[in-house]
Amino acid sequence: MRSIFVALAGLILVVADVFGVEVNNLQQLADAKKGGEKLITIKNLEVPAGVTLDLDNLQAGTTVEFAGKVTFGYTQWLGPLIKITGKNIKIEGKPGHVIDGDGARWWDGKGGNGGRKKPRFIYFQASDSVITGLRIKNSPVHCFAVNGCNNVHLTDISMDNRDGRVKGHNTDAFDVANSDGVFIKNCDVYNQDDCLAINSGRNIVFENNTCTGGHGISIGSVGNGAQVEKVLVKGCKVSQSTLGIRIKTKKDESCLLKDITFDDIVLKNIKKRGINIQGNYKNSGPTGPPSPNCPIQNLVINNVRGNVDSKGTNIAVWVANASNWFWNSRVTGGKRELPCKGVPAGMDINCGKAA
Numbered sequence: 461m462r463s464i465f466v467a468l469a470g471l472i473l474v475v476a477d478v479f480g481v482e483v484n485n486l487q488q489l490a491d492a493k494k495g496g497e498k499l500i501t502i503k504n505l506e507v508p509a510g511v512t513l514d515l516d517n518l519q520a521g522t523t524v525e526f527a528g529k530v531t532f533g534y535t536q537w538l539g540p541l542i543k544i545t546g547k548n549i550k551i552e553g554k555p556g557h558v559i560d561g562d563g564a565r566w567w568d569g570k571g572g573n574g575g576r577k578k579p580r581f582i583y584f585q586a587s588d589s590v591i592t593g594l595r596i597k598n599s600p601v602h603c604f605a606v607n608g609c610n611n612v613h614l615t616d617i618s619m620d621n622r623d624g625r626v627k628g629h630n631t632d633a634f635d636v637a638n639s640d641g642v643f644i645k646n647c648d649v650y651n652q653d654d655c656l657a658i659n660s661g662r663n664i665v666f667e668n669n670t671c672t673g674g675h676g677i678s679i680g681s682v683g684n685g686a687q688v689e690k691v692l693v694k695g696c697k698v699s700q701s702t703l704g705i706r707i708k709t710k711k712d713e714s715c716l717l718k719d720i721t722f723d724d725i726v727l728k729n730i731k732k733r734g735i736n737i738q739g740n741y742k743n744s745g746p747t748g749p750p751s752p753n754c755p756i757q758n759l760v761i762n763n764v765r766g767n768v769d770s771k772g773t774n775i776a777v778w779v780a781n782a783s784n785w786f787w788n789s790r791v792t793g794g795k796r797e798l799p800c801k802g803v804p805a806g807m808d809i810n811c812g813k814a815a
């Protein structure tokens with residue numbers, strides 16, 4: 461009898477392992493993590509105010525699914541609303557789910573620069589891991605911090621912050637730092653700041669993503685000794701954004717940018733600058749001549765095309781230590797009032813002159 465019971469209990473454990481466990485509150489989630497569940501489905505969960513949805517230290521081999529609606533209580537704090545760390549983990553959105561930050565409760569037009577204290581949405585630090593299929597709405601401020609990652613794939617993610625058109629600010633979609641091997645593909649972003657911002661790291665691919673309403677695709681601002689190497693931005697579309705693509709390094713700080721490629725990028729109705737590369741960035745705005753301590757080596761701008769609104773500027777480049785660039789862009793519209801300064805000798809970039 462006892463052996464039958466043990467066998468049954470074992471079978472139930474096996475069955476539980478195969479089908480996973482559904483959690484609807486944070487206690488159940490904590491229990492599932494502690495119990496070493498390998499498949500956890502978070503469904504219709506309300507995260508209380510000021511508490512992080514804790515997917516920290518997930519065991520290797522764990523899959524966490526999001527289903528139904530996940531919401532967060534309101535308080536002024538820095539978050540993150542969700543923290544995901546581990547090795548060999550998978551985070552997956554099920555059809556019909558939404559992770560709703562309801563950012564309107566925090567939005568005051570000031571973003572991370574003041575006003576209400578706003579929580580970062582998702583902190584992600586992982587190796588050999590995947591985040592796929594998430595539907596994210598209305599981030600209070602910055603959405604993903606991809607930090608200290610190694611070989612991670614973020615695919616088929618939508619970040620829909622269009623409700624923040626008036627008061628949402630600094631709602632970056634993907635901020636990447638200190639990482640080696642980050643692959644962001646097939647994502648759809650509507651926000652009010654950078655679609656991608658790389659501050660440091662190497663082997664970063666940003667491919668087949670659409671970016672609407674924000675500040676475009678950005679490397680930087682880079683400074684403080686940071687290096688950004690081997691970046692490929694390919695097959696992306698940037699629409700109704702202040703900038704198309706840009707690189708910005710901080711004035712009077714040192715850094716290195718090397719092997720950076722933007723290929724097959726479509727710009728549509730860019731408001732300020734189609735392509736912007738500047739070595740004189742300060743948070744308060746560009747100031748005077750760039751400094752040479754941030755060389756930009758082996759930059760490829762290939763088949764970057766599309767249009768800038770008539771009030772904007774077509775292309776602007778002002779750097780102080782550039783070498784080995786390749787440039788092939790076809791951006792129409794915008795003014796051509798700024799010359800390109802500091803580009804490697806012999807380059808023909810269509811700046812400061814009629815098309």
Ligand SMILES: *[C@@H]1O[C@H](CO)[C@@H](O)[C@H](O)[C@H]1NC(C)=O
Binds near residue numbers: 647
């Ligand atoms: C590009 O991304 C879209 C989703 O935004 C997807 O439908 C399409 O299949 C992707 N293309 C490739 C080649 O992966």
Ligand SMILES: *[C@@H]1O[C@H](CO)[C@@H](O)[C@H](O)[C@H]1NC(C)=O
Binds near residue numbers: 781
């Ligand atoms: C420009 O960058 C190179 C490295 O590529 C560096 O050795 C050199 O010192 C820099 N030039 C200046 C004037 O800082």
